[in-house]
Ligand SMILES: CC(C)[C@H](C(=O)O)[C@@H](O)C(=O)O
């Protein structure tokens with residue numbers, strides 16, 4: 115069929131504003147490509163927790179799980195916390211419960227968007243941080259201990275099974291990118307194998323899987339050196355699989371290189387399910403003002419359409435994904451500026467992008 | 473007395489070249505300020521391991537420990553590893569065994585050194601990453617486990633005792649910087665308290681200590697957001713205490729903002745001992761060519777002289793530290809360029825800096 119049902123979880127704060135903008139753009143795209151995108155709007159997040167006592171109810175989870183894909187805004191709010199003091203973050207529960215091990219975080223310079231690095235090669239930045247999203251240090255979430263108010267521990271877990279899957283995902287992504295971009299794509303594991311047993315294990319398993327993909331160059335880099343190289347020469351990297359916590363840090367760093375969180379889409383992908391969401395948070399300082407940049411949410415929708423196409427939703431979805439990314443690029447190339455850079459608000463950005471859809 | 477004995481551990485690769493340059497500059501400084509700096513050269517590192525089977529012998533450790541301060545070059549070499557595959561890194565052993573919990577990593581824009589960020593405010597970058605250096609995730613070093621070739625674990629440890637000491641160090645450093653710079657200095661803990669028990673514990677203890685320093689503004693920031701903000705507005709931050717692994721990543725990121733590792737000094741400070749070393753590694757690709765930038769090593773020597781002065785070595789050491797930092801600034805302001813930026817090699821940089829010492 116050429117029709118899908120997506121679960122829409124707007125969440126909190128600017129999550130609601132940017133998902134509305136993404137929906138607006140997708141509607142035009144759906145008409146243009148004659149594809150069907152039915153949305154099922156669901157409540158989850160910090161305000162849902164405040165109102166009902168659960169951040170993500172079983173019913174909401176089941177409905178989201180049964181949809182073809184999940185589009186999420188952002189979740190969490192200052193002052194609304196679980197009893198243990200950690201943040202309301204149902205997006206983490208979705209990653210764990212749906213086995214979304216591949217956190218795809220594209221870092222791409224959009225022509226026309228101001229970049230912080232003065233080197234002109236920054237315009238060529240086009241890499242993907244592939245953040246493992248179900249284990250690593252985040253395995254510790256909800257499992258940490260405090261003893262006698264004197265010390266606290268959290269455990270990092272790396273499994274062979276997940277590392278194999280993540281690595282294969284990375285090499286396949288590199289092959290796909292190479293075909294699309296017409297040039298070779300390297301896969302660089304980011305680890306700290308020089309110090310940690312778990313990281314040496316992750317590197318070992320990664321290199322085993324690399325041998326299955328002789329056509330894709332592979333290497334490994336320490337995470338501290340990578341933080342430096344992402345400043346020095348981010349245009350040199352392609353696909354960067356890494357541990358969960360490292361990926362959390364590096365993907366925000368990477369977003370900074372291409373204009374900030376307003377330009378950083380993401381996809382958390384498993385073998386059967388996927389969640390798409392802008393990498394940014396709920397923006398408590400700007401929420402309700404209509405100035406949140408919806409570009410990350412709109413690009414996340416493009417990732418979703420592309421994934422749906424790969425899952426068999428049909429060529430119309432593939433075409434829609436391609437056109438949506440081109441529309442974003444065209445709008446900014448023609449002078450669109452988002453509010454962070456003194457330009458237009460949420461609606462203005464969404465309309466300018468929609469206008470580029472024929 | 474106005475004379476000290478320092479243990480010099482040149483280590484491997486460019487570690488040897490940059491410590492030689494630092495020694496050359498310190499000799500001139502010692503004559504000028506009539507202070508005595510006797511050096512005890514000791515072998516440790518990857519090539520020592522290869523030659524003798526130990527990377528840091530007990531005798532070397534004892535001699536280093538009995539010196540007034542330790543100046544280290546860099547250690548480690550590709551292909552020379554411990555049996556478990558991790559790197560030869562006696563600098564980590566020194567941190568653990570001497571209790572050097574405060575990893576001081578200044579990130580300061582030196583006038584004249586090319587910066588990667590185009591924003592003119594980048595010239596004002598002057599912050600300190602304060603990397604806890606004895607526990608955190610690095611507690612796992614040598615303790616990690618692999619089970620059935622199927623999964624691996626490493627444990628992160630945060631103790632109240634170390635967090636209290638690190639926090640007090642941060643606030644005292646902020647007070648000292650405020651006095652020297654003539655403007656208020658904020659202390660910003662970098663954690664991931666929204667997800668991890670150990671990090672929520674670290675934040676709790678930090679805020680308790682913050683209450684002891686009502687005159688110093690304090691806040692806390694998530695590590696991912698900090699990675700972004702260090703790109704967006706690094707000029708906004710002052711003193712950033714953080715967990716060991718986070719500090720490792722952020723200090724390399726920070727070095728990238730001020731010209732790279734060649735400009736990143738460090739001090740690992742405990743209650744009784746301290747090690748000073750450039751943040752960079754042994755540079756296997758450039759070792760032996762005479763082109764390594766010795767600025768980080770020379771600035772590390774300045775940190776050492778300053779610390780020795782605080783420990784009672786006398787005013788001559790304080791003056792020497794101040795003059796050395798000024799000499800570095802003056803040399804670059806007058807057009808000195810290091811080899812990474814198409815300029816002169818190790819000796820050229822050292823001589824240009826020495827020339828600024830009256
Ligand atoms: C909100 C937070 C728990 C989350 C994370 O750390 O994964 C966010 O930073 C992200 O990157 O999606």
Ligand SMILES: CC(C)[C@H](C(=O)O)[C@@H](O)C(=O)O
Nearest residue numbers: 308309338548561564720751
């Ligand atoms: C060499 C390595 C083990 C070391 C570390 O991770 O601490 C280095 O990166 C540093 O920052 O001093």
